[in-house]
Amino acid sequence: MGLQDYMMNFALTLTADREDAMDLTQETSLRVLDNLEKYTDNRNFKGWVLTVMRNIFINNYRRVLRSQTVVEQDIDLYHLEATTESSIETPESACRLQEITKAIGELNDELRVPFTMYVSGYRYNEIADALGIPLGTVKSRIFFARQSLKTKIEEN
Incomplete structure (x- = not known):
């Protein structure tokens, strides 16, 4: 005191x-x-x-x-961090970004929501609290989302 x-x-x-x-x-x-x-x-x-x-x-x-932090819903969140080596965007990189965005959109909600929150900067424990699920479940869903995205992108 x-x-x-x-x-x-x-x-x-x-x-x-x-x-x-x-x-x-x-x-x-x-x-x-x-x-x-x-x-x-x-x-x-x-x-x-x-x-x-x-x-x-x-x-x-x-x-x-x-x-x-206000995020406009009409912009593509996954393009914010994407940069190219030069200031000119190549057709290949534009196509690749579209593939990634499409693959993320195709994930089911169980995987997409925690993955999107993680990409937005939330920590695992904050995601768990916000979604009301155990921490281990959050980690595994993010892992499975990454694996699914990797598989889908490699197929294309």
Whole structure:
């Protein structure tokens, strides 16, 4: 409890908003109390607590950025990362991208949804939480989607 002032000041420097700083301080306090057994003696307790706070802030910031990313449904997501060696797109590369997009579209929903989320930048555990399925199931569905895409593309 003696660190609450330090925590609040540090949270204010991170968030620049009093309400967010209070939320961050409270969340950090709860996390520290839940994980007190992970603290080793003869260490800087204040430094440990502030490191926990900083990590919570960074994770929350990344989560907010991901949730605020707007993706237009009429654009082809799989072409965003595709670049060619030169600025001129070759007919072969355009044809290849169409094949990949078509192959992804042909996947069943069980495979396509987790694969698309993974390609969009979600982590395995976030996909599992969003879809309400076990982590291992997410990993295997993404694996099977990759295998299916590889087979379909090699056939063409």
